[in-house]
Amino acid sequence: MVTYQYRCASCGPFDLALPMGGARPEESCAQCDGTARRVYTAPSITRPGSPLTRALDAQEASGHEPQVVKSAPPAPRPAAPTDPRHALLPRP
Numbered sequence: 888m889v890t891y892q893y894r895c896a897s898c899g900p901f902d903l904a905l906p907m908g909g910a911r912p913e914e915s916c917a918q919c920d921g922t923a924r925r926v927y928t929a930p931s932i933t934r935p936g937s938p939l940t941r942a943l944d945a946q947e948a949s950g951h952e953p954q955v956v957k958s959a960p961p962a963p964r965p966a967a968p969t970d971p972r973h974a975l976l977p978r979p
């Protein structure tokens with residue numbers, strides 16, 4: 888099924904799920920039973936398995952399937968002094 892967008896002159900835009908290639912230039916509006924013209928939009932093309940698709944899927948899944956954490960994350964290590972003269976400074 889593919890989602891096609893139609894626009895009714897009085898009710899506004901709405902979506903219809905139809906088989907691929909089954910969209911007609913005009914459909915009847917679901918609310919007022921008037922004539923709604925098809926709106927042509929850019930196709931939503933995604934490559935399965937691409938990094939973007941995996942990131943979007945993980946983001947969407949985290950909303951209803953959050954990952955369970957079993958331990959606290961490791962404490963961050965203190966940053967090493969970059970200048971050896973810092974070691975000579977008095978410590979509190």
Ligand SMILES: [Zn+2]
Pocket residue numbers: 895896897898899916917918919920921
């Ligand atoms: Zn309508």
